[in-house]
Amino acid sequence: MEQKDIIKFSQVDFTYPEAEQPAVKALNLTLQAGTWTALIGHNGSGKSTVSKLLDGLLFPTNSDSQIMIAGLQLTPETVWEVRKHVGIVFQNPDHQFVGATVADDVAFGLENQGISRAEMQRRIPAVLAQVGMADYADAEPNHLSGGQKQRVAIAGILAVKPQIMILDEATSMLDPEGRKMVIDIVKKMMVQDHLTIISITHDLDEANLADQVLVLDDGQLIANGTPAEVFQKADLLERSGLALPFFYQLKSELMAQGxxxxTTITTETELVAYLCQLNLNM
Ligand SMILES: Nc1ncnc2c1ncn2[C@@H]1O[C@H](COP(=O)(O)OP(=O)(O)OP(=O)(O)O)[C@@H](O)[C@H]1O
Ligand SMILES: [Mg+2]
Structure with missing residues (x-):
């Protein structure tokens, strides 16, 4: 395993007890440190199962599989060590709170890791500032908006300094503004702290901004590459029940109009600039 490969799955199978079909089949994947990966796929395709395998909440059900996380082989013996490197933000902001105040909530994860009180008092304001929630340290979580709650959940994860952050549809219950804010913060953290991000999402426009896109279909990886590589496989995605990001829909309509x-243009922003230029030259 290269130093840069922070996550590696080799031939991973997982079948839930009493399920007829495996939820994950012969999954091979490699993720590089400090990159953003979008994991997409129809409902029930196995995305959340993959995130639970990554965090050792589930273990592969075949013996020849191997999961490597941050240089450690994930086994029941190493799971607690591995979990120090992995943080997960879930879909429902209301299911993530344990503290009576925002600061208590962030403190919880630190207490679990036996971090000293002095160090906690240094880290908590710092991470709340990173997610734009510095003024809310004493607020009660149930008085926050969904987007603010997710930002506090992210602060709680950043506080324990993981190498990997998984967002399991963490933005799906937010309005567009809250969604953008969360994504922007996580992008910034990715660069600043060299975090590796895995975002499980039904938002294909968000997936189009990732470094790498993985497409799951009935537990199998059916496509894997840069957004441009994956989203040009329109037929494959359609058969798998997925639409295209808005940019690719628009591009195909424009191409149909001649x-x-x-191909160097891969986002809406670049497309707008290109069309404006084209218009000026006409
Ligand atoms: N606890 C469980 N017991 C049995 N089967 C399960 C369990 N959890 C999930 N499954 C099944 O495993 C498969 C994969 O589920 P998973 O939750 O990983 O999908 P997903 O891609 O996250 O879906 P969604 O987009 O709806 O969140 C599905 O067929 C699902 O019904
Ligand atoms: Mg899921």
Whole structure:
């Protein structure tokens, strides 16, 4: 395993007890440190099962599989060590709170790791500032908006300094503004703290901004590459019950009208700039 490969699954199978079909089949994947990976797929395709395998909440059900996380082989013996490197933000902001105040909530994860009180008092304000929640340290979590709650959940994870952060549809219950804010914060953390991000999402426009996209279909990896590589496989995605990001839908309509869009253009922002330029040159 190269130093840069922070996550590696080799031939991972998982079948839930009493299930007829495996939820994950012969899964191989490699993720590099400090990158953003979007994991997409239809409902029940196995995305959350993969995130639970990553965190050792579930273990593969075949003996020849191997999961490597941050240089450690994930086994029942190493799971507590591995979990120090992995934080998960879940979908429902209301299910993530344990503290009576925002600061208590962030403190909880630190207490679990036996961090000293002095160090906690240093880290808590710092991470709340990172997610733009510094003014809310004494607020009660149930008085916050969904987006604010998710930002506190992220602060709680950043506080324990993991190498990997999994967002399991963490933005799906937020409005567009809350969604953008959470994504922007996580992007910034990725660069600043060299965090590796795995975002499980039904938002294909969000997936289009990732470094790498993985597509699961009935527990199998059916496509894997940069967003441009994956989203050009429109037929494959459609068969798997997935639409295309807005940018690719628009691009295909424009191409149908005879407007050629260079392959170097892969986002809405770049497309707008290109069309404006084209218009000026006409
Ligand atoms: N606890 C469980 N017991 C039995 N089967 C389960 C359990 N959890 C999930 N499954 C099944 O495993 C498969 C994969 O489920 P998983 O939750 O990983 O999908 P998902 O891609 O996260 O779906 P969604 O987009 O709806 O969140 C599905 O067929 C699901 O019904
Ligand atoms: Mg899920």
């Amino acid at each position: 407007i050629n869009i260079p």
